[in-house]
Amino acid sequence: MTRYAVLGTGAVGAWYGARLSRAGHDVHFLCRSDFDHVRTQGLLVESPDGDIHLPHAQAYCDVADMPRCDVALVAWKTTSNGALGPALHAVADDTTTVVMLQNGLGNEAAALAASDREPGQVVAGLSFICSHKIGPGHVRHLDYGAVTIAGGGTDRGERLAADLREAGIPVTAVEAEAEPARWRKLVWNVPYNGLCVLLDTTTDALMADDGTRAEVEALMHEVRAAAASRGITIPAEFAHAMLTDTDRMQSYTPSTKLDYDRGARMEVDAIFGAPVRAARIGGVDVPRMALLYRSLLFLDSRSRDG
Amino acid sequence: MTRYAVLGTGAVGAWYGARLSRAGHDVHFLCRSDFDHVRTQGLLVESPDGDIHLPHAQAYCDVADMPRCDVALVAWKTTSNGALGPALHAVADDTTTVVMLQNGLGNEAAALAASDREPGQVVAGLSFICSHKIGPGHVRHLDYGAVTIAGGGTDRGERLAADLREAGIPVTAVEAEAEPARWRKLVWNVPYNGLCVLLDTTTDALMADDGTRAEVEALMHEVRAAAASRGITIPAEFAHAMLTDTDRMQSYTPSTKLDYDRGARMEVDAIFGAPVRAARIGGVDVPRMALLYRSLLFLDSRSRDG
Numbered sequence: 001m002t003r004y005a006v007l008g009t010g011a012v013g014a015w016y017g018a019r020l021s022r023a024g025h026d027v028h029f030l031c032r033s034d035f036d037h038v039r040t041q042g043l044l045v046e047s048p049d050g051d052i053h054l055p056h057a058q059a060y061c062d063v064a065d066m067p068r069c070d071v072a073l074v075a076w077k078t079t080s081n082g083a084l085g086p087a088l089h090a091v092a093d094d095t096t097t098v099v100m101l102q103n104g105l106g107n108e109a110a111a112l113a114a115s116d117r118e119p120g121q122v123v124a125g126l127s128f129i130c131s132h133k134i135g136p137g138h139v140r141h142l143d144y145g146a147v148t149i150a151g152g153g154t155d156r157g158e159r160l161a162a163d164l165r166e167a168g169i170p171v172t173a174v175e176a177e178a179e180p181a182r183w184r185k186l187v188w189n190v191p192y193n194g195l196c197v198l199l200d201t202t203t204d205a206l207m208a209d210d211g212t213r214a215e216v217e218a219l220m221h222e223v224r225a226a227a228a229s230r231g232i233t234i235p236a237e238f239a240h241a242m243l244t245d246t247d248r249m250q251s252y253t254p255s256t257k258l259d260y261d262r263g264a265r266m267e268v269d270a271i272f273g274a275p276v277r278a279a280r281i282g283g284v285d286v287p288r289m290a291l292l293y294r295s296l297l298f299l300d301s302r303s304r305d306g
Numbered sequence: 307m308t309r310y311a312v313l314g315t316g317a318v319g320a321w322y323g324a325r326l327s328r329a330g331h332d333v334h335f336l337c338r339s340d341f342d343h344v345r346t347q348g349l350l351v352e353s354p355d356g357d358i359h360l361p362h363a364q365a366y367c368d369v370a371d372m373p374r375c376d377v378a379l380v381a382w383k384t385t386s387n388g389a390l391g392p393a394l395h396a397v398a399d400d401t402t403t404v405v406m407l408q409n410g411l412g413n414e415a416a417a418l419a420a421s422d423r424e425p426g427q428v429v430a431g432l433s434f435i436c437s438h439k440i441g442p443g444h445v446r447h448l449d450y451g452a453v454t455i456a457g458g459g460t461d462r463g464e465r466l467a468a469d470l471r472e473a474g475i476p477v478t479a480v481e482a483e484a485e486p487a488r489w490r491k492l493v494w495n496v497p498y499n500g501l502c503v504l505l506d507t508t509t510d511a512l513m514a515d516d517g518t519r520a521e522v523e524a525l526m527h528e529v530r531a532a533a534a535s536r537g538i539t540i541p542a543e544f545a546h547a548m549l550t551d552t553d554r555m556q557s558y559t560p561s562t563k564l565d566y567d568r569g570a571r572m573e574v575d576a577i578f579g580a581p582v583r584a585a586r587i588g589g590v591d592v593p594r595m596a597l598l599y600r601s602l603l604f605l606d607s608r609s610r611d612g
Binding site for chain 1: 501504505507511512515517518520521524593594596597598599600601603604605607608
């Protein structure tokens with residue numbers, strides 16, 4: 001039995017935490033806004049793979065009340081990463097593995113900068129999941145759910161992967177380095193998350209229009225070029241495979257678009273700002289990404305003013 | 307006295323036509339959707355410079371009923387340029403000057419392709435005007451109104467300019483060639499018309515945000531680069547002056563945004579498509595313009611489907 005902290009019990013955190021809990025692990029959920037509901041009603045995760053109801057989920061509204069854990073799953077949005085310092089101080093020590101289950105770039109560095117953990121302790125969890133929070137303590141999982149574990153070498157990753165697999169969470173890969181995996185995920189997130197917000201649409205509509213489809217592809221190649229400036233090679237075939245995979249997907253609304261629609265802060269910095277800055281440092285021109293980044297900053301700022 | 311045809315009696319055409327009519331010229335207005343109203347109630351142009359009411363405006367709903375004119379002012383949107391052939395057949399002969407009072411690129415070529423006029427007969431009228439149609443036969447002029455006449459050499463342009471000036475319409479310049487003037491106007495129209503639609507905003511908000519302001523400027527430089535590939539030099543100082551001028555303007559909603567908001571077709575091809583194609587032919591990369599162009603095509607297509 002492993003002791004888990006789930007930092008952020010939303011669409012992603014609840015799904016992972018519920019499966020780990022069902023598998024017999026000792027899971028502690030930071031719930032914040034849903035605390036009262038989860039404490040009295042428990043946690044409900046609906047899924048085509050079978051619903052999980054945890055009537056006695058161990059819920060916390062203050063991270064300071066949480067115990068030290070073997071693994072900390074950071075599953076809140078990157079926009080909450082300002083809270084990493086006190087959270088990791090409470091739940092992590094030198095033996096804890098910190099898993100950044102987030103989109104974007106630079107999340108592991110943020111965790112290291114905010115805590116006194118060692119680089120090898122912080123790993124990336126790249127989650128490919130379609131799930132939504134539909135009410136307090138209530139998450140609906142629609143499809144997917146596999147995770148790639150990357151960073152901190154492979155030994156720590158393999159131990160984590162074994163737990164996850166036993167809990168019914170597919171692990172697609174365990175990789176020694178986080179950054180290449182994060183850049184590959186950006187090949188999808190930058191065009192689809194960005195253009196779906198800007199054009200108020202869904203992935204299938206972007207793919208059905210020759211013009212926006214060409215822009216999706218051009219953005220993918222800008223992400224590849226930015227990664228290359230960091231010494232990370234992503235083959236063109238990888239981008240083509242992403243296009244083909246997205247063609248096969250049902251109509252999908254990326255997380256950034258869901259955030260925008262409900263008036264929440266978008267993950268503009270982690271998904272768009274960080275790669276644009278990396279490209280600038282690398283001396284690579286990424287004009288489409290820059291236009292997208294600044295447009296989303298503008299929309300995000302207005303959304304929060306309004 | 308000169309005989310004028312105003313082809314398209316909207317926010318631009320009504321203003322020019324009303325001033326020319328007040329100055330004693332013989333002005334014939336193609337009104338289409340407003341025909342019944344204008345025939346019975348006349349035409350009303352409100353302006354801080356003085357209102358003009360033409361109770362007996364010579365209105366037509368069918369261009370075939372219009373007389374041959376000395377000057378044809380083409381003031382409908384470029385999206386109606388498919389109607390140029392029959393219109394110019396009706397109102398123009400070898401002595402007529404055809405003035406394309408429109409935004410974008412390639413409008414003079416469209417008029418030549420649709421008619422048997424000679425190149426020197428078709429000139430560009432680049433109108434800097436802030437006016438809106440607020441009801442049938444009813445236009446409100448808010449500010450500006452100067453026009454640059456360009457193309458067809460300068461003699462024909464000077465004769466036209468003399469008429470316009472006598473009618474109280476400022477003529478800022480008469481130039482021998484249309485294309486350089488059209489590209490200079492695109493330096494403003496591409497960034498502001500495009501980004502105001504995409505970000506659902508106004509010029510002042512784009513200028514107040516450092517990020518979108520930087521994107522406006524980057525788009526201006528892409529337009530300059532595209533023009534340069536056609537042998538047309540627009541100095542960087544010109545773009546900087548446009549930024550400074552826009553800083554001094556009040557909050558402004560560009561025409562493309564007004565079109566989009568009222569569910570009308572946007573002038574995507576003339577303002578965005580034509581310069582993107584010109585850049586491609588010129589071998590110049592214009593990634594921001596391409597993203598803007600394809601995004602607007604997507605929005606325009608969806609707007610007309612819905």
